[in-house]
Amino acid sequence: MTSPPAPWLSDVDPDAVDEAVTRLQAATEDGASVVIAAHIGPDGDALGAALALHHALSGRGARTLPTWGEEPLRVPAAYADLPGVDDLVAPSDIDPEAVDLLVSVDSSSASRLGALEPLLGAGVPTIVVDHHPTNTRFGTVHLVAPRAAATVVIVDELLRRLEVPLDPDIATCLYVGLVTDTGRFQHASTDRAAMELGGRLIDAGAPHEELTRRLFGTRTVGELTLLARALARLTFVPEASLVHAFVTAEDLEEAGAGMEAAEAIIDVVRTTDVAEVAVVAREAVGSRGWRVSLRSRGQVDVGRIATAFGGGGHDRASGFTGQGTYDEVLASIVAAVQEA
Incomplete structure (x- = not known):
């Protein structure tokens, strides 16, 4: 029995999907140079989507450059063994004039491309x-589909239309993005399409048990130390x-943990x-900035709040970078939540 079309597909203009497939197909046939960019500070979805596309397109003849706009590239420990990580390319090693196509995955705005944003100004098709x-x-x-459970869901659809079969490497990358x-x-x-994709990826060779242990069942002492420090500062603001x-930059350094921790x-x-809303801020090294993560149980649209502060995301999960002291950044968030 054939499953009905996934609801998220109706979010995307069919002509845009056709054009994307045409451009990607041409890139593989012409041996074009394709930069595949995850967002800065990549999570499992961004990195998994980028590496899955890297495997798929390079296997068809394109010269792919998987990367993101930060230097040095620091791969979160949980993703260090993902297939294709060794192929990552530093942004400074990319010649804008030699790039034929840019594929941005999981970035909600140009600023999330970081050091790769100038490729847009250089007129690279994106x-x-x-x-x-x-x-x-x-x-x-x-190809923006807000109802897709993850960006890798959209990537899987592209690969299907490009007639790229799922192999263990591609399946592993997609599964990491989906499950995280x-x-x-x-x-x-999470919808039926996401659950069905998970099953197909396991059938194609994604090592479910190993990935679950690595992603969710393993923490370093430094990561647990950082968590303890954050929880010791946990504060409830009842009026909001x-x-x-x-956590401060000093906390991160002393714990020997990265931003992903x-x-x-x-x-x-x-x-x-x-609480309806949860906030965690991490001090950026060498600045007065704070990388803020927001979560909501559903009554407050934190995506809209993050967008107002120059960030973005979903209605229940979003983030932005705030400037000033922690108290100043927090005060602005509290005020925005109270007005929401």
């Missing part, structure tokens, strides 16, 4: 593949139904039983 409702449509071709962005299939975005915590803290803080 395919935007994303599932954030706050996407600014900054590219040439837009759906919160192990717990988030509200908001709970918040933070701080990102995982929000998954614990958001489980509090007294």
